[in-house]
Amino acid sequence: MASVGLVSPQRMHFDQPLALQSGAQLTDYTLVYETYGQLNSTASNAVLVCHALNASHHVAGDYADQPRSTGWWDNLVGPGKPLDTNRFFVIGINNPGSCFGSTGPMDVNPDPAKNGQPYGSDFPVVTVEDWVDAQARLIERLGIRQLAAVLGGSLGGMQALAWTLRYPERLRHCVAVATAPNLSAQNIAFNEVARRAIVTDPDFHGGHYQAHGVLPKRGLRVARMIGHITYLSDDSMEAKFGRRIRQAEAAGLPGEADGVDFSYSTQDIEFQIESYLRHQGDKFSEYFDANTYLLITRALDYFDPARAHGGDLAAAFAVARDKKFLLVSFTTDWRFSPARSREIVKALVDNKVDVSYAEIDAPHGHDAFLLEDPRYHGVMRAYFDRISSEVPATPLKAAGGAA
């Protein structure tokens, strides 16, 4: 299927301060975003796609000046794809606090006392709700009073849910994939270990590493390796790597055999899974900001819409009673398991909400939400077809350059 083609990010500046849940505020800030497809004349066909920890506004298409820069959800978003840019106007926004262009810890702290230094660890704590507030302002400035849908996976799914609670009048559908109503103790534990790896890296310098001309790459590598283990299912890791040994593969031998080389020291790489994880960690540490990692994992930890309702998730969703929902989970996702999605479905059903739920039998763990599984994409296509059928028929031009 076709891509949306070459795309370019846009920037929008906001002078009015953004009040944050913490009580702090962003005095003025910039959001980077992308759009695909065309807004119809009634502005009723817009879909916002919210990103998770390691993604951005760059949802679909490619950049002209960067090889291999395909958007992170390009398999889902494009002309003729499940979220069809021939029908929908799709928006991706980089959240504040991130490190991909919107105002974040690497930007200059406007506080005069900071003498033009970057925010670093002084960037205020941001929450899922803060991100939704920032997104809502941008959507308003685009002239969209009501989104056809807000869509997200994982942490992005939490943002889609938060939209229905915070701005129920400004969207019709919520599509939340591979997500959870809050983090479990185990989820928080993994985040905490990753954070400890970062903040105890001697190059972290209390979060002001930029001022020291260094980056806490060691910590970021370990953090990413931990994260990566939780994104994959045990089964898919087994299928992909098993106990195969690295140099056996290099020598063209069957990996599972007598390839153990005890001359390897305890610090060397022996198994394929090791080199894979190290590679993931190395790559990540080259482009991701450590303070952003801390901020986003904290936002994950804090998300808990039931908290303000004494732990009653159904009470939290009472405000979203006339919204329509699609929830999707994946059987082998042990980070945000189907049971966590079912908690959300139950809270919605308790409110007699129009909710569809699909539990996809997929082997890829949490990562499945980013992959092109025919059953999963079939469900997404059918649901967006339904949303599309509700959008008043308004002439649309073809979307994107390559359409």
Add this chain to the structure above:
Amino acid sequence: MASVGLVSPQRMHFDQPLALQSGAQLTDYTLVYETYGQLNSTASNAVLVCHALNASHHVAGDYADQPRSTGWWDNLVGPGKPLDTNRFFVIGINNPGSCFGSTGPMDVNPDPAKNGQPYGSDFPVVTVEDWVDAQARLIERLGIRQLAAVLGGSLGGMQALAWTLRYPERLRHCVAVATAPNLSAQNIAFNEVARRAIVTDPDFHGGHYQAHGVLPKRGLRVARMIGHITYLSDDSMEAKFGRRIRQAEAAGLPGEADGVDFSYSTQDIEFQIESYLRHQGDKFSEYFDANTYLLITRALDYFDPARAHGGDLAAAFAVARDKKFLLVSFTTDWRFSPARSREIVKALVDNKVDVSYAEIDAPHGHDAFLLEDPRYHGVMRAYFDRISSEVPATPLKAAGGAA
């Protein structure tokens, strides 16, 4: 039930080199061990207990000079306990490469070129089979030709299995709890992240940190936190900590409520699970040796008795056909799940081996093997009763000081 009382470790020196699987050798070495109960006149009532990553020869009883020094499996081993020291002579041996008294990386490297420096990372790679060889020599020196049983949990269970393959004539029963026939890719992945945290700690100094007068405590802390998450079940972590917030608890407020304090920075502790994990990491980094951690996790990675048989585990166990086995697993153990124990049981059944298997419905994850669950201990008691009934009736004195 009574304890074995006050105990003291003993030391045994070996002049004859220990040939290791790697091709290297330990020229001379010392093993630290403890015994409980009394060996009968036919030396037929001895049970060897093998330890896992973070344990030692100190299986049961207490040290006179150390408060809270109770042995790591004291709830199982003692007079009247499931492994009854009124009937059995129980032996715990600290494995070479460990950091609790037997020859290991913190000891002086006998290589004259090393000028009396500690081994550090030059300590040779040791395997489960090497440990079993070292244990077998000590058992022989104690005058025991055949052990009534070898018992172990987790990595200790792997040693118990290896005994049946390496010295089948020298034991009658193998009791392997919460173990696996090898590590999965996910198991190896967690080990690898822990190792990376250690070796990328700037205080690691290539494993020769002692020479630099420092310890890679940051890395050890992170390694232990990762390990700890894998020892607990998601459910037990949820039950124990949930999303409870630390200062809410301190203030006597219900933990789950409006206790979120956004003035906390991204580096502070907010949830109880965080302070618990940090505490575990801090404690561990005070007493555990980093090179030992690397060595033992490598031994775990390498264990794979089927490897020499083209991956056929049943073929591996053919040599142990006339041994008797008890396998025990725990439903919520996601580190070494019941499915992994069932692989072993199947390989044994394929050999028509006398095997008992108990899958205990326990909430505590991998840690369950160290806890006092009545169903679990009931199974262990019944099995050791059976072993005891096979031991020729020989007068035994009461065991231990407090019996």
